[in-house]
Amino acid sequence: MAKLKRxxxxxxxxxxxxxxxxxAGIFRVTGEAGAVAGSAVPIAYLLFTPIVISTALAYxxxxxxxxxxxxxxxxxxxxxxxGNYYLGFIAMWMKLLAFIGAISFMSTSLGEYMTFFIPGTxxxxxxTITMVFFYGVNLFxxxxxxxIQTAMLVVLIFSILVLVIPGLFAxxxxxxxxxxxxxxSGLLKAxxxxxFSYAGFETLAQVAGETKNPTKTLPMIFVxxxxxxxxxxxxxxxxxxxxxxxxxxxxxQSAMADASAVYLPPWGSSIVAxxxxxxxxxxxxxxxxxxSRMLFVFSEDRLLPHFLAAVHPKWRTPHVSLIISxxxxxxxxxxxxxxxxMSIGLIGIFIIYIIQGLALIAMPTINKPLYESAGFKPPVWxxxxxxxxxxxxxxxxxxxxxxxxxxxxxxxVTLGTLVYFLGRSAGKKEGFDYDARMEADYHLLEx
Numbered sequence: 001m002a003k004l005k006r007x008x009x010x011x012x013x014x015x016x017x018x019x020x021x022x023x024a025g026i027f028r029v030t031g032e033a034g035a036v037a038g039s040a041v042p043i044a045y046l047l048f049t050p051i052v053i054s055t056a057l058a059y060x061x062x063x064x065x066x067x068x069x070x071x072x073x074x075x076x077x078x079x080x081x082x083g084n085y086y087l088g089f090i091a092m093w094m095k096l097l098a099f100i101g102a103i104s105f106m107s108t109s110l111g112e113y114m115t116f117f118i119p120g121t122x123x124x125x126x127x128t129i130t131m132v133f134f135y136g137v138n139l140f141x142x143x144x145x146x147x148i149q150t151a152m153l154v155v156l157i158f159s160i161l162v163l164v165i166p167g168l169f170a171x172x173x174x175x176x177x178x179x180x181x182x183x184x185s186g187l188l189k190a191x192x193x194x195x196f197s198y199a200g201f202e203t204l205a206q207v208a209g210e211t212k213n214p215t216k217t218l219p220m221i222f223v224x225x226x227x228x229x230x231x232x233x234x235x236x237x238x239x240x241x242x243x244x245x246x247x248x249x250x251x252x253q254s255a256m257a258d259a260s261a262v263y264l265p266p267w268g269s270s271i272v273a274x275x276x277x278x279x280x281x282x283x284x285x286x287x288x289x290x291x292s293r294m295l296f297v298f299s300e301d302r303l304l305p306h307f308l309a310a311v312h313p314k315w316r317t318p319h320v321s322l323i324i325s326x327x328x329x330x331x332x333x334x335x336x337x338x339x340x341x342m343s344i345g346l347i348g349i350f351i352i353y354i355i356q357g358l359a360l361i362a363m364p365t366i367n368k369p370l371y372e373s374a375g376f377k378p379p380v381w382x383x384x385x386x387x388x389x390x391x392x393x394x395x396x397x398x399x400x401x402x403x404x405x406x407x408x409x410x411x412x413v414t415l416g417t418l419v420y421f422l423g424r425s426a427g428k429k430e431g432f433d434y435d436a437r438m439e440a441d442y443h444l445l446e447x
Contacts (some may be wrong), residue, residue: 007314012146017225023283031255038181039191072297073205093416094348159275171242302427357390
């Protein structure tokens with residue numbers, strides 16, 4: 001049977017994590033947050049630093065273990081730490097819903113953006129063309145994905161430099177007086193919204209099974225990639241809120257482009273617009289990796305039908321899972337149902353980070369061989385600190401928005417639970433030994 005091919009190099013890894021982070025979120029959400037936090041938005045981005053670094057380090061620990069050689073990311077980490085398939089499945093099921101919704105939403109947003117250049121066209125048509133192209137790239141090999149992701153990131157970074165460097169000289173510091181115009185409460189209220197910019201960095205863990213030497217390269221890529229993104233977010237927001245009033249940015253549909261128009265000539269604003277386009281494209285391309293690899297690893301563990309784990313003999317990609325996830329995302333675009341999933345998107349991300357944080361705290365006690373096998377193995381008290389920061393902060397953010405999407409979340413969990421038990425029942429009828437599968441991974445850690 002064909003296996004996934006390890007064709008994703010270190011540069012492509014950085015392009016994946018940075019390309020997803022510096023994506024549609026920073027260009028769409030930053031201005032909107034100005035209505036809640038005012039010109040304190042750059043400070044809010046900085047406050048995320050210890051939170052996202054703690055969460056990234058949790059992934060660094062897990063990817064440095066033998067489990068880091070496997071696709072599946074947090075699903076593998078959680079299920080093997082606790083020895084519980086359901087806990088890992090339901091957490092990643094919520095993330096699966098979030099990413100399917102996000103891909104459809106970002107593709108539609110890109111389609112709407114394209115109508116500015118070609119008026120009168122249906123945004124859904126551009127969204128479909130975009131997804132067909134990128135799903136095709138991913139289908140024909142992870143190496144092609146990496147090359148295109150890297151090229152688009154170069155365009156994105158260049159546009160950010162054009163935006164930020166001249167912008168620093170145009171900043172009017174009076175816009176930052178006072179520093180907290182909406183108070184500390186406004187700052188905290190804006191953070192769940194701004195977290196959308198940081199969501200998705202863990203995507204890289206989903207393709208550990210296709211990355212060269214993942215247990216060595218991925219731990220540092222997580223930390224360095226997230227750190228680089230934090231600084232980029234801060235400087236982009238600092239320039240934007242330093243050249244335009246927060247109220248103006250809050251009403252803008254293209255905050256960064258409007259900010260750059262203050263101090264850049266038309267050609268400079270065009271480059272920033274190209275950067276915004278690249279941000280959408282890198283986010284879509286990177287996000288497409290996630291649903292297919294999740295379907296693949298669920299199928300490997302016989303929680304979904306076995307055919308989803310099929311690997312193309314020539315391209316060495318999970319072609320069946322890619323095609324199915326592509327059809328679902330396209331259907332959501334044309335039925336305008338992406339918002340249904342986007343409404344629970346952040347909740348799904350918060351849930352996966354919370355359970356990942358709990359797994360990090362529990363690992364030295366619940367699964368000591370896993371902890372001992374880690375190449376990056378901080379002291380136990382450090383794991384408690386990192387996991388505690390992750391759990392408390394993500395729990396706080398989730399509490400801020402859970403009331404608005406509680407029923408959607410409950411429905412998602414209920415559906416995921418039903419799918420899990422149906423899948424496991426079918427697996428048992430096929431004779432799949434779930435205990436032996438879990439035990440095999442446990443013995444792998446002891447070797």
